[in-house]
Amino acid sequence: MNMETNKIFAALLVAGIIAMLGGFISQLAMHPHELEEAAYEIEAAEDGAGGGHDGAPVETGPESIADLMASADIERGKKLSRACMACHTMDQGGESRQGPPLWGVAGRSVASIGGFAYSDAMKAHGGKWDVESLNAFLWNPKKTLSGTKMNYRGVKKPEDRAALVAYLQSLK
Structure with missing residues (x-):
């Protein structure tokens, strides 16, 4: 140098x-001075309901899409599934990527694709992927199944979730 x-x-x-x-x-x-008790109290609503500034209850889970399934648009679901294809395949006999293949997922047992490294939370979940379980998981995977590896924010609109579930049901 x-x-x-x-x-x-x-x-x-x-x-x-x-x-x-x-x-x-x-x-x-x-030297910050730590208070022994809060300088002011925040009062909760008397009926125990939480919420935003307007007092509306905090959303704790997805709304049911059972009524929307009859009119769900499969083609819209197919378009929405493009976001899924970053990590999943939709093809019959498709290979696992970051996520398992989604062909035939509707009605399939949870964590049932051999050779895919499911999270411990997903393995312990059990059950089958029916309309309501798909709805809940697609709404917010991390809130629905704490510990899941699925790194996706979820689908907020019930109509979009219904369309996506209808499309997944068509993959058979």
């Missing part, structure tokens, strides 16, 4: 040390 490179390296090293020392000194100089 030449002298110029050494100077630059030394300057960066000294700047880093000064920044670290500044952090340590500020920690020593500041």
Whole structure:
């Protein structure tokens, strides 16, 4: 290395040390005062309902899509399934990707594709993928099944979930 490179390296090293020392000194100089009790109380609604600013209850799960299934648009579900194809295949005999293949998922036992590394939560879940279990899982996978590996936010609109479930039911 030449002298110029050494100077630059030394300057960066000294700047880093000064920044670290500044952090340590500020920690020593500041002594936050911890309160023994809250400075003010936040009152809950008397009926026990939580909610937003308008007092509406917090959503705890998906609405049923049973009534929507009769008019669910399979073609819309097919379009919505494009988001699923980032991790799943929809083809008969399709291979596992980040997620298992979805051909025949409706009516299939949960965590039943051999050779796919399901999460412990999914293995322990049991049951079959019926309309309501697919609805709940597609609504919010992480809330419905804590510990799932599925990294997807979910489908919020009940009409979209119904269309997607109808499409998944057609894959047989």
